[in-house]
Amino acid sequence: MIKTAIAESLKKAIEEIFKLSDTEPSVVESPNKQFGDYSTQVAFQLAKILKNDPKKIASDIKNALEYNSNFERIEVVGGYINFFLKNEFYHKEIEKVYSEGEEFAKLKHVSEEKILVEYVSSNPTGPMVIVNGRAAALGDSFIRILNWRGYNAIGEFYINDGGNQVYLLGLSCNEMYKKLMGMPYEIPENGYHGSYIEDFVKLMMEKSDLSGMDDKSRSNYLGEEGVRYFHAMQIKSLKDFGVIFDSEIHEKRIREEGLTEYVIKTLRDKNLIYEKDGAIFFKSTDFGDDKDRAIIKSDGKYTYLLPDAAYHEDKMRRAFDYLIDIFGPDHHGYIKRLKAIFKALGHDPDKLEILIHQIVNLVNEGEKIKMSKRKGNIITLDDLIDDVGKDAARFFFVMRKKNSHLDFDLKLAKEKSENNPVFYVQYAHARISSIMDFAYSKGIKLNEYIDFSLLNEEKEIELIKSILLLPDILDDAIRMREPAVLPKYLIDLSSSFHSFYNKHRVITDDTELSMARLALVQCVKNTIKIGLNLIGVDAPNKM
């Protein structure tokens, strides 16, 4: 917010002196204290346009700016303009933050746009695995941040309960049933092999009499029931992970409502499909794809793309203005064809944004754990939560940028308590709670007049600066679609706090100063709590 204010006044000054209206001056935090609090290199950019010495331009701008009472002074070094802010500026700002309390940095209605974020959407054929946890943490945090900053976003889970995998799940379960009954069996190669299949079938054998059914009806039955069972299991895991979806959409419903037929008809009317070898192909190459994609197989069954296209049609019919899909790395090749068919259906492809996150490797004792869903040796999200806790898991998943290949070291995470950043941040919060309790026991309360101008120590100003960054950080997270900036910020903020704490006492004999400092750490506490909540991590008062 400070940056944009400075940028605004720069823009004004530039307009005045040089009659240039379309410059967007970038203001950055100074890399070094000797260069002030903020600085801009706009003079370098203007040098080219104005064909003049950046030094001269910088000092001209400086002269036009000096009326601003927020600045202690403005210095020109080379072509850089460095801003030194008065402490009074920070006092005013922290007072505002203080009055906002736990609503700090929260905005109302910056946009009327309805945003739909689809994420996780794992097949209901087994438990949640680790990589789903990454998608869940990423999507949920992103939605929370969007809404905190005044956007209108909801999260949705798409349940693939209408396609081939339901059939395969049924087959696999039926073969498992036969195995458990001591009959000859053969689990299909591309079927599901995990021990969770056995658990499920055993449960079903207790619940109902499967022996009276023939293979086909038993297979169908187990497939249908299995999808329900595993979906419920997944939703439960996500809930334990702090992720709750605003909406769930069933592929089955999409099919039943005739949306798939609508897609076929629309594409046929536009002459965008053709038959080849008994299958129906969509001309995705017309939209930049590498090759045309089958939407109906020669056996008459739909490929994944067709109902998914219908699902996206459904999203648009529900009057969303902007769609974001968060997919795993194995779906990157799918982006082109999905966007292609989305466009073919008459929608603006710029309204559909697809984000890809990278894989998660589990590492233990320095060795990667090889997992194979097919072979059934998987580690589930539940296992991870049991192992390292929800808070650590969520913090870690979000801490890395989505494009990084995340190595999740289980052993380290388990024994982590001493070097785990999530504890570092939570500890700062708990520590402040403790200070509040102490202050209360000394009869100091916060609801009286606070004189923030008493805060002039270097550590105090640094702490205020750090607090004031939150709105910018959240907007960065949104702009870059990268919640990762938030945990990083919280670590920095906590570090500033711990450093302040070790140098200065909050509660002293000086009541006025004690109150000002108490109010300051209250702001830190609120900021940490807000930040942690936005990534789904608890902010404990005691540790």
Next chain:
RNA sequence: GCCCCUGUAGCUCAGUGGAUAGAGCACCGGUUUCCUAAACCGGGUGCCGCAAGUUCAAUUCUUGCCAGGGGCACCA
């Protein structure tokens, strides 16, 4: 063969056109009669994978190459 991601300190990673490239961990030393020592303070490391190009300015953008990971269906 084609496509995607990554390559920065011993390790894990920030840094999405600007000043001397930064944190944490690990390692060594110091700090507690005092609000939580899960903390703080001090100590040092870099052909920013390589090579060209664009630019006043490149770790950042472009291209090529090298290395690691992932993906290339009438699977989902």
